Amino acid sequence: MRGFRLLMLLPVVAALPGCVAAALPVLASGAMAHGAAKDGRQPAAAVAPAKVEAETALAPTPEPTGNANFTERFVAAALFASDRAGAGVSAVPDPAAPMDAESVVLPCGADQPPALLVDLDPAGAALRPDDALSATPGLAPALSLARGSGVKVVWTSILDEGQAPAIRRALAASGLDLAGQDDLLLIRDPGESKTDRRNAAIEQYCFVAIMGDRPGDFDELMDYLRDPAATTPYDGLMGAGWFELPPPLSGQAAPPSEVRTDG
Secondary structure, eight states: OHHHHHHHTHHHHHTSOHHHHHHHHHHHHHHHHHHHHHTTOOOOOOOOHHHHHHHTOOOOOOOOOTTOOOHHHHHHHHHHHHHHTTSSEEEEEOTTSOTTOSOOEEEOOTTSOEEEEEEOSOTTSEEOTTSOOEEOTTHHHHHHHHHHTTOEEEEEEEEEGGGHHHHHHHHHHHTSSTTOOSEEEEESSTTOOHHHHHHHTTTTOEEEEEEESSGGGTOGGGGGOSSTTSOOTTGGGBTTTEEEOOOSEESOEEOGGGOOOOO
16 A cells, blocks of 8 residues: 555656656655555554654765755655554654653554644744745655645644735745645644644644754754753654754744734
8 A cells, every 4th residue: 555655656756856756766665665564464553763763764865065955855754754654653742751661752543644744934933924935945846745645734833823824825826835735733822832733733633744944843842952962762753753954935034023913
């Protein structure tokens, strides 16, 4: 079944830049091998981040330099999300799990559709959806891969729900969501954080992968580390559930104090 999903992605792969399309067979072979292991009908269970990283190792991609585009890394994240669909494991920390637990992420139920959560806000700021914005190169084709494999794309921001129409216009104009098919997770009241909003939606989605441009985008607890360089139980999620990549849209950003909440 996993191999079938990857075959369904071939029309999308054909539209990718040549260097990325050439790299996809290597990435896909890892995903298909992992899928074959699951066909042994072993029950899905939450696993430790280190195990997630080991089981779903993707072909390494070179660190981009200068103005190189991030297509390969976006595609690697999308293929990871596709591969984890139906595995019963999320990329969301389990707040009740002891720090030395075998698994520190939440499991997913069979009725929770797999989703890729993408943070819209640039680091330390909020998106300005009414500004002239352009998509980060490589993200649009990666999202098409995810959607084509049955993974729901969900966008999140510190902006409130009154900004939904402006955000949808920005996503459509940039080519990131031309059809308006993706979902939005926006703040419902002034005291709510993006982590709160995501955690309130975990019954609705299985967030198998999260894209953000800073560690706090994956979970706000990362913002409260005394030593940001210290080892955490979530280190194994980096590159295997948590993907630190540039913001989806580029343009002028609003400091948090200037975020509009009037709709």
